[in-house]
């Protein structure tokens with residue numbers, strides 16, 4: 359709990375919602391600051407949700423950004439609106455002038471005004487966010503298991519796995535996810551445009567794939583993953599399956615999805631998925647075969663204390 363009020367420095371820049379003409383400039387600030395290829399940022403730029411972004415302008419040029427995704431965060435079966443912050447970036451030459459804080463502060467004010475009680479983010483650096491009232495609140499682990507040690511599965515009579523079709527499957531995928539996360543704590547639920555652009559279709563990522571398990575006509579699980587290079591095997595073009603989502607509502611679906619990922623064995627080296635440290639999937643095998651490949655602590659800030667407590 360903060361003992362004093364938040365005070366943001368006065369900044370010498372105009373902070374506003376960007377316009378259509380600014381997409382390329384935003385992409386360049388993000389690529390430079392967040393260290394990813396500018397072609398990827400430009401390819402993604404048509405999908406930037408401008409209304410959910412705040413930019414700092416100096417001489418009418420974008421020099422800093424902050425963006426949010428309107429998420430729902432689940433706590434013990436209760437859902438709370440949560441502003442999921444991403445794309446916080448300031449051009450290297452403009453840092454230390456309060457620009458990132460000003461952009462994010464504007465997002466926070468607007469979220470509070472529309473009644474969103476929570477905001478959360480994955481910090482690359484802690485201090486700027488701590489100053490704005492965020493604090494470390496939870497852990498997101500990326501678990502990994504070698505495909506070779508997955509249990510052998512008899513696929514007879516299990517739900518078939520097929521490539522997801524956004525048009526046909528999106529509503530059902532979202533419904534399946536909503537049922538699955540009602541029993542989880544702190545898990546995020548994206549909105550429909552996020553599901554479509556960033557999870558199911560992801561047109562800028564040629565390694566991406568989304569598959570669904572359909573049991574008796576209903577989607578009961580799905581996996582959304584990308585292939586990442588892993589040359590630790592006997593061939594130089596091996597890869598791992600890194601899942602953004604690995605969701606199974608029941609044991610039959612879990613076994614069907616595991617059999618599917620096992621079929622990548624050989625060039626495919628491992629399955630990676632994210633979840634809390636005590637994720638039930640870590641019980642898959644009786645040995646220490648599940649490792650933590652990455653651990654990312656996330657930060658939370660309560661924007662509306664009454665709303666947050668009543669909502670839980």
Ligand SMILES: CC(C)(COP(=O)(O)OP(=O)(O)OC[C@H]1O[C@@H](n2cnc3c(N)ncnc32)[C@H](O)[C@@H]1OP(=O)(O)O)[C@@H](O)C(=O)NCCC(=O)NCCS
Pocket residue numbers: 391392422446447448449452453454455456457458459460480481482483484485486487489
């Ligand atoms: C992190 C980043 C967005 C900060 O931008 P900025 O415009 O310089 O931030 P602000 O001026 O609003 O800084 C706010 C406070 O955080 C501090 N801060 C900024 N960057 C910091 C860093 N890398 N490490 C520690 N503290 C930092 C500032 O000193 C300032 O505190 P102060 O006023 O007490 O000095 C910018 O450095 C950046 O683009 N970094 C690369 C991309 C990145 O890591 N983005 C965050 C992803 S979660």
